Amino acid sequence: MLGVVPKRWATSAADASSNSSIKTSIAGRSRFYKQVGIKSLNVPWDATSTTDGNDNVKSPISAGVDGTQSATGVHHIPLDNDTISLIKMLKPRCPGVDDNCWYGVTLDGRKLSTPMGQTLVVPSETLAMMIAAEWDSQLKQIQPTNMPLMTLACTTLDQAALHPKHYRDEAINFLRTDTTCFLADPTEDRLLHRRQKQAWQGLHDFCCDRLGGSSPTTALGIEGILMTRKRGSEKPQTGLPHPEILTELATKWIYSLDAWQLVALNSIANQAKSFLIAFAILESNGINISNNESSGVVACPFPDITKVSEACRVEEEFQISCWGLVEGGHDYDRLNCNIQLQSANLFSKTILLENEY
Template identity: 30%
Template sequence: MLNGSSTTSVQMLRRSAERRLPSVPRRGFAAPGGAGGVAGNKITGVVRFYKKVGVKDVEENGNVHYAVTLDGKTVKTPMRSPLQLPSKSMAAAVAHEWDAQGERIKPALMPMMTLASTALDLTKNSSKTELINEMLHYLHSDTVCYQVTADQQEKLAVLQQKKWDPLRKWFTEQFKGELDVSHGSIGRLTHDDEIVNSIREALEQRSEFELVPLRAITKECKSLITAWALFKRHITASEAMEISRVEEEFQIGRWGLVEGGHDLDRVNCRVNLSSASFFLWLHQNQH
C-alpha cells in the first residue's frame, strides 16, 4: 500500500533504474580565458570578467555558424570547441544568458549554454550511440508505463489513466508495436522489439542538437515516451511536467507540500523542461 511516509513503488523503481543506468555526462562549461579566448576552469562564482556580449557569423567550408562572443572573444566549451551554433536565434539565446549574469557568474542560470556546449562536445566526450542507449534504458523503466492498481490507490490510478493512457496510445501509433504496461509491479518492462527498434531508428536520425535536449527531458521526466511527445510538439513543456509529476502532485495534495523541497523540485523541473523544449524549438525553427 502507498502512504505518505514511505517511498512509493514508482519512486523505488526510478531510484533502482537510475542506479543501473550508464550515464553520459552532461557537461558544465568554462569561460574564455587569455587573449585567445581559450576555455579555462569551470567558472561557478567567478566575478563577471566581460562587458560586452555578442554574436558573430563564422563561415567554414561554405557553411555559416554563429559564435557567441565575450568582449569579442569566442566562448569555448569544456572540450575547447568554439561555441559555434547552427542558428542565429540559438546563439542569441545563449548570448542573452551570458549578458544577464550579475556580478558573479552562475552557470545554473544558463541552461541554454549547458545544452549547447554539451551538444558540441558530444563527439569528443561520448557518442550518439551512448546517448541513445541511455534513453532506451529509460524506455524499459518508463514512468508512464507503471500504474498503480485501484486496490492500492483508486484515485491515483484514475488520475494516471487519464494522463498516461492517451500518451501511450499516441506513442504506439507513432512507432507501431505494443508497450508493456505494469499494474502494481516494479519489474523491468519488456516492450515489443518492433517498437524498441523503431524508436532507436528514429533517435539515430537525430542530430546532437536534438539528442542532448531529448536526453535532458527524458531524464527529468524519467520517460522517453514523454520526451518524444514533447519533441514532436504533441504536448507542451507544461503538460510534460504534469505528466511526469502525477504521483508527486497527488501525494502533495494528500499529505501537504514541504517548503524548500517540493516547491524547489517544481521549479527545477519547469526550468529543465522549458529550457530543453525551447532549445529544440530553436533548432527546429532555424533562422
C-alpha cells in the same frame, strides 16, 4: 552587443587570468567581461579540435563538477576526429537544407569556448542570441546553473557529437524503464492509479500511433519490479518487455536524430524519467525524420510544456495534494522541472524552425 555591465561589477580578462588560481570553481567566478554579442562563424567541423589562440575566451565553466575535465560521465575528445561523422551529427537533419548559418557568442569581441576547449558555435542565430542573453544576465558572479541553453549547446558539441553511442544507449534505457509504464495497483491506491491513467493514456495512444501500432507494456504495483528483472539469456537486459516493433522503431528513430536533437531528447527524458514523454515532445516539434508510418489521427497529448510538467510529476503532485506542499522543496522541484523541460524544448524547436525549407 547585448549589454554593458557597470564597471564596479566587471574585471578585465587580464585580471581574471591573474586570479585564476583562486577563481577556478565551476560556479561563483566573478564576471570578467563587459559586453556580450554574437558573431557569424564557420562550421564547427572545420575548427572542432581546438580554439584559435587569442581570438577565443577560455570557458570559465569546467567540464566536470569537481572543477576539472575528469569527472564521471565526461568523455574526452578523440584524437582522431572523423570529420564525416561530425558533419553527420552536427548538421541539422532538416530535409531540403543544404547550408546552415552558424553563430557563436562573443565576450568583449572574443569568441567563447566550450568547457572542452572548442569554439562554441550553433546552427541558429536565435539560439546564439539566447545563449548570449544568458551570459549577459550574469551579474556579479557566473552561475552555470542559470544557463541551461549554454549547457545544452556545450553538451552537444563536446559530448553528443563525438560520442553519440552513449547518448543513444541512454535514450533506449529510458524506454525500458519508462516511468509512465509503471502504474499503481488500483486495488491498493485507486486514486493515484486514476490520475496516472488520466495523465498517461493519451501519451501511450500517441506513441502507439507513431511507433508501429503497438502500445507500450505497462505494469501494476509489484508486478513492475518482477517484470523488469533480468532473466537468463532470453532477456539479457533489464526493463519492461515492450513489443518488438515498438522497440525497433523507437531505436531507429533515435538513430535518425542529429546531435542537437539527441541532447534535447536525453535532457527531457532524464527530467521526466520517460522516453515516451521526450519522444512526444520532439515529434510534436516536427522530428519525423525516420518516416515511420502513422495514421496521424492521434494528436500530441501535450499542447504546452505545462501539461508535460504535469505528466512528469503525477506521483509528486498526488502526494502534495494529500499531505501539503513543503516550501523550499516541492516548489523548487516544480521550478527546476519546468526550466529543464522548457529549455530542452526551446533548444530543439529553435534549431528546427531556423533550418526549415
